[in-house]
Amino acid sequence: MKLHEYQARELLAGYGIPVPEASLATTPEEARAATEALGGRSVVKAQVHAGGRGKAGGVRLVDSPAAAAEAAEALIGTNLVTHQTSPSGAPVSSVMIAEQTAIATELYLSVLVDAQLRTPVVMASQAGGMEIERVAEETPEKIIRVAADPVFGLWPYQARDIALALDVPPALVRPTAALISSLFKLFVENDCTLVEINPLVITEDERVIALDSKIDIDDDALFRHPDLAKLADPSQDDELEQRARNAGLSYVKLDDGSVGCMVNGAGLAMATMDITLRAGTNPANFLDVGGGAQEETIAEAFDIIVSDPDVKAVLVNIFGGILRCDIAARGVVMGAHQSGSGLPIVVVMRGTNAEEGLEILRKSNLNVTFADDLSEAAPTVARVIAGGAA
Amino acid sequence: MKLHEYQARELLAGYGIPVPEASLATTPEEARAATEALGGRSVVKAQVHAGGRGKAGGVRLVDSPAAAAEAAEALIGTNLVTHQTSPSGAPVSSVMIAEQTAIATELYLSVLVDAQLRTPVVMASQAGGMEIERVAEETPEKIIRVAADPVFGLWPYQARDIALALDVPPALVRPTAALISSLFKLFVENDCTLVEINPLVITEDERVIALDSKIDIDDDALFRHPDLAKLADPSQDDELEQRARNAGLSYVKLDDGSVGCMVNGAGLAMATMDITLRAGTNPANFLDVGGGAQEETIAEAFDIIVSDPDVKAVLVNIFGGILRCDIAARGVVMGAHQSGSGLPIVVVMRGTNAEEGLEILRKSNLNVTFADDLSEAAPTVARVIAGGAA
Amino acid sequence: MSVLVGRDTRLLVQGLGREGSYHASACRAYGSNMVAGVHPNRAGAKFEDAVPVFESVKEAIAETDANVGLIFVPAPGAADAIIEQVDAGMPLIVCITEGVPVQDMVRVRAYVVGSGSRLLGPNCPGLITPGENAKIGIMPGSIHAAGKVGVVSRSGTLTYEAVDQLTRRGLGQSTVVGIGGDPINGTTFVDVLELFEADPETEAVVLLGEIGGTREQEAAEFIADRMSKPVVATIVGQSAPPGRRMGHAGAIVTGPSALASNKIAALREAGAHIAETPADIGETMAGVLK
């Protein structure tokens, strides 16, 4: 789960990490008042769950309350398109009004769980302000990586070593180390999967400030963080992905795909997408209905798949195990009727109750083509899309 | 550092541990009002840093607000003498007014750091309400001991196992396990050296409640718990021990001793006490002046020692190391003058600047006898006390 | 036995809720020797009128000598259940539970390493040795056949797909091991490859990888340096866009080494036989073994 910048800022502040003065505005009037309160100048920052806001015009320096109101007016209610959003962009429903900061140096700082080392790692770099992926590619030697003990966490001396390696001014070694320790504590205590401060700035008057921050929370740990769970903003997700989440489905919409995929199991779902691509067609989505799905869930999954206007055919690939094939078949029939979709369907069914499932689909009035196995499935879909023949 | 019961109760409540309804009263009027608020019945409990209050009359069940006021009147401003206090007792400056609880079962629960296992240990017993030392002696098989991992802490399954071993009613296994987990968390997060709930009660209506609790905090960790440090109540300590603490001295008053001991180093201080005892006299105190002591501290130490009316002579045993003997000698002279004490002094001095120190004392007008080494020191003191000859 | 489980397996199932009971029953039906259940509120009862249920793992092991623990405890309590089994000395712990928080696994993994226990999972289908009727997990038993091919996989249903392709071609399995799809888990590809390499009943191995992480690259290194037996490998997720999580928490492309292409190249380089698509696993293995 992603937090908005203003939410992340508050969480940081709660751990004693210095952040810029700022407040949230949902109307131009609030933006004007907030800028007034900051002395007449501010930065107006669109609150969306995506990076690359600056280049996309989502971050605007303004020199007057009127200009702030104008910027807010221009942003709120629109969709911001950045290189990290879908082509339709992410909706801006609020802006953060932050003080302008006189920056001397921009640094980078983050904490994440390193799957290879199996422990949280602090990453830092003197190349702040740019994407860490680019730094990693262009000047990997500039990245400082310090692994914390999986149990003890980050020791203070490690935080100090990072501050020293960042070459901050001597007077800032201690506050920077304290900031790093606090950030690590925040990461662990809130079950984050990523905390990123970019840039971490040294101001001209020698203070260290977390200017912009990004925080992702482990969805699986939200059960023990009810307060964080409340910060979710589903409006930032694709509408179909929202529906899928509500239904307990794992669904990822892909761009420019024509083959809707409905599969049980993540690995098999990826395999299905891959063979679709191999056959010269493009998968329209990843979808794992999960093991415990009931008819209604399958129906909703089908409905979501065919709601994507790019989809020309649906490939159903079920390997019955915990999920029985007859349940899946009934769900598909229900979903097709519910959605009113007349799209062609290609079905592969194996495993538990496969025969019953196939029989249900055969007897339905849907436009179904059957494939015997995985190798046959994709070419069949390609043929169905190309020729239309059932 | 010990907490009062009402302070411990609040700390427990902050961790979600069920405690009886209660409030603090420093006047009979407050006791009356609090009892009124509890429905007219309460328990009036003297707040002192010592166990054994019940037998000493420090805990009184009252059936009316008037009786509560009376009990408070009788307790506040007096000294309560229990088997754990000094003969003069501990001053009662407040009473806790708690609800009366219908008890079905009394259990025992504590957490402490086990020096042998070098990790925190949870101790529990079905024999609640009595001193655990007595349980340990009489029915050791009734004590449940569960060691926590030094780093991970107590796992939930261990808390559950303790609850099961305590044989609480099935419906209370989960809440009791949760209570144990919370108590452990409190112990670690507040750098406790002891957290004890005795009794932990199962009420007649099947709730689990921490009826009485005792919490000791690690003095060495108070630097990171400023809020806890504020809870200290020095009035509970012996007056001389208070003075010693303020001077940064490690001092323990012993009962019925005639030989005041002034030593540098805890081990040597104990050794000095031991040989004093061997020589047929009783040490009046443990006192370690510490390594970094200055003249003024030594003088205060001397003053404290001779302020004990039982002391008949002072044995000064200094092995100069970090502390130089000349500093110690000057401090003794200063302390003798300051206190106006004419008590005989026996001196052993070795190590750094021993000659200078002895010279200073020789030239002073104090009643000093010198001993060459430890073996000579104690008999000399015994002789001085017995015969009076310098 | 082939690897890890077989006819000597004495199964303990922890967490006998709806799902746990269903699968415990299926394991027994397949022939697994379930000797104990653990469930806090059902101690003293008998599961299916046959298997005693205990209130703690320690007690269950003391009474029944269980040597494999299968965990269905819901995610919030899964880490604790694993630790309880470790502390009780369980040699092999199989955690089916999905959705265990990453930081729980950071700590659990550190705790398991250096203990006497091996952990499989979490978020895995378990493992099965068809030739000895030992099914310790949630896979459909009927698609398996006894034989000489070892299978190790990060995924569930894709494993069934691969097993199905093998069985249809008459290629039975020695043991099929699902290591699970989480980024931090107990047993890795390398651990299982090592076991298969040492197992006289295994002649060849199928390795089913996914995008995300670098465990497949570690497997490639092991295959190049230490495997004498042929390995057929496939990596799914070539069509997945970077930065998006594909169901499994571990299946997310976070850098070049997380890409399917990078993993395939490493495995090919190491001498593994690459099944060009997930539909070609059985055929590729048939070619290797013919």
Next chain:
Amino acid sequence: MSVLVGRDTRLLVQGLGREGSYHASACRAYGSNMVAGVHPNRAGAKFEDAVPVFESVKEAIAETDANVGLIFVPAPGAADAIIEQVDAGMPLIVCITEGVPVQDMVRVRAYVVGSGSRLLGPNCPGLITPGENAKIGIMPGSIHAAGKVGVVSRSGTLTYEAVDQLTRRGLGQSTVVGIGGDPINGTTFVDVLELFEADPETEAVVLLGEIGGTREQEAAEFIADRMSKPVVATIVGQSAPPGRRMGHAGAIVTGPSALASNKIAALREAGAHIAETPADIGETMAGVLK
């Protein structure tokens, strides 16, 4: 060298505040080979115009091959300093700092165990090998003499007392080790007895115990089972009342085994020569060695 330190010792001192600087200077004056200092604000400087000061232990070891680390860092940072030395691979860490919180030591001790480092202290005077001019700690060097008696003690000045008694009787010391007075610390009596037993330059051992804990009982067991060399022992605190802390955090009588009498009985039973009072240590050793 006798045990732990000697002429091969390359000393690093961490924490060069007032106290640290004073004692570092005294160690050098005694002849110890101090090769590095570590202090966050003084990196680049030279201690006494001779010894380079670094900003981290890791860097200091890399540059100087220091093999013993002496810590004077104040209590709030002492645990972190110990860990920094462990992580930097320091073989022997001596922590003088007094007042380290008990729970810090619970974690530090667990971290040190299984690492390649040995920790002495905290709250200890350090150790000294007079015959090789190696003084790593705060003891007055002048009272020591080279010889064949090993000394191990929980206390500071009492150790000086014992050493003084020995030296006055012409009984020099191989190495004198102060393990510290805290309830949880790095090196125990048993660890040091083991070293003395194995050290050809040590002929007999003085053990100075205190009330509190059970480490003296563990020592007694070791003496009975594994020591061939004579041990002279004394336990101070016979006159201490139960439940009161006598200066040292570890010196508190919490049960029967914490009593001086119980410890003395265990040591006597194990064959140790008991010095009836702390004034009789030298005399008792002289009797044993005559």
